[in-house]
Amino acid sequence: MQDLVVLKSTGSEFKGYLKDRYTTLPEADDRILATSLVARWRYEGIDVDWNAAYADVLGTMLDTFATTYSRALQETLYLMGQRVLESRDDVAEVRFSAPNKHHFLVDLEPFGLKNDGEVFIAADRPYGLIEAVVARDDASDAGDAWLAVPGFV
8 A cells, every 4th residue: 555645633642752952843632643655564475365464454554553643653554553463364564664754833923813722724844754563472484575665654
């Protein structure tokens, strides 16, 4: 799965992270969480109904993203992978690549208006790329399975 844009308009926060003098991202109790998700998964065998399995994995990921309160995109990716492994005995591991697509409140003060969290602007570039692997403890060795997949080595 590649370039699947997903967005939560609520039910996500990001706070309590390490900061230094270069930190510019403000903490948020309720934020828009968005990414252009790339996900790949590896099966333990080849006796798979590929179309049904793809639909099942995609549905599990989307349902988890939509219904889980997110404290961070990293946590959400972990839960998405974990639920795929729980629901599919034939999946050995799931790999994600997900750039944060931040949305910031628009300053409407110059127009004499107050913005009560209703008007946002999407940043024009990602701020951070999160990559994650969720695998079974007893998964077979992937060998060279990921060598030909750009960004997932």
